[in-house]
Amino acid sequence: MGHRARVVLLTLTAALLSSSRAEAALEEWAIGAKAGTLGIGGEIATDIAPDLYVRGSLQWLDFGFDLEIDDIDYDLDVELLNPMLVLDWYPFAGGFRISAGVLFNGSDISLEATSDEPVEIGDTYYDPSEFGSIVGSSDFDDIAPYVGIGFGSPLSSAGHWGFTADAGVAFIGSPNVNLRVTGPFADDATLLADLAEEEEEIEDDLDPLRLYPVLSLTLYYRF
Numbered sequence: 001m002g003h004r005a006r007v008v009l010l011t012l013t014a015a016l017l018s019s020s021r022a023e024a025a026l027e028e029w030a031i032g033a034k035a036g037t038l039g040i041g042g043e044i045a046t047d048i049a050p051d052l053y054v055r056g057s058l059q060w061l062d063f064g065f066d067l068e069i070d071d072i073d074y075d076l077d078v079e080l081l082n083p084m085l086v087l088d089w090y091p092f093a094g095g096f097r098i099s100a101g102v103l104f105n106g107s108d109i110s111l112e113a114t115s116d117e118p119v120e121i122g123d124t125y126y127d128p129s130e131f132g133s134i135v136g137s138s139d140f141d142d143i144a145p146y147v148g149i150g151f152g153s154p155l156s157s158a159g160h161w162g163f164t165a166d167a168g169v170a171f172i173g174s175p176n177v178n179l180r181v182t183g184p185f186a187d188d189a190t191l192l193a194d195l196a197e198e199e200e201e202i203e204d205d206l207d208p209l210r211l212y213p214v215l216s217l218t219l220y221y222r223f
Helices: 003-019 189-210
Strands: 029-036 039-049 052-069 072-089 096-104 108-113 119-121 124-126 134-139 143-151 161-171 176-181 211-222
Touching: 029 052, 039 072, 039 211, 052 189, 072 119, 072 143, 096 161, 119 189, 124 189, 134 189, 143 211, 176 189, 189 211
Parallel strands: none
Antiparallel strands: 029 039, 029 211, 039 052, 052 072, 072 096, 072 108, 096 143, 108 134, 119 124, 134 176, 143 161, 161 211
């Protein structure tokens, strides 16, 4: 686990521990198993005022896939690590809620491209013997605002078990892509300029993710 991932986990833990000191307000608790577009994980929820709840969650997922960007085939490895701290407001009777909070973005994206044939990087063709392979990474903002809506209450008096659903958006910012090559042309000025152009192409392709959809289902147990 990287340094940034440890920082976001410690931040979330400290926030939950500090809130737990207000025991007079925190009369009910629930824990849940969660799955969605941020991965799989767990969640804890409690009340801090009438019709106002706080939730802390951690979701993780690791997967890979192939993606063609600017006629170059990349192998992408994505590791999602996403603690969240969210306030839920229930404005009406029933399970509808409006949510706002922060996503602590500890996710990492790594990418690599190899080829047996010449590849166009930027505006220049390079032989594999010159560039070796293209390797790099992409990241987004470390802290992202979140807004959304949800249905169901983890602290419902209807029973100990229940489901909730969330739909929202995390504003994770535009991607920051860094590329390098492993071959003998690694320090070539022309190739470095072409890599900078390639970075911009990838950033343009990934830019729609700056508004990341957050969808999830949670199975809760209320104490």
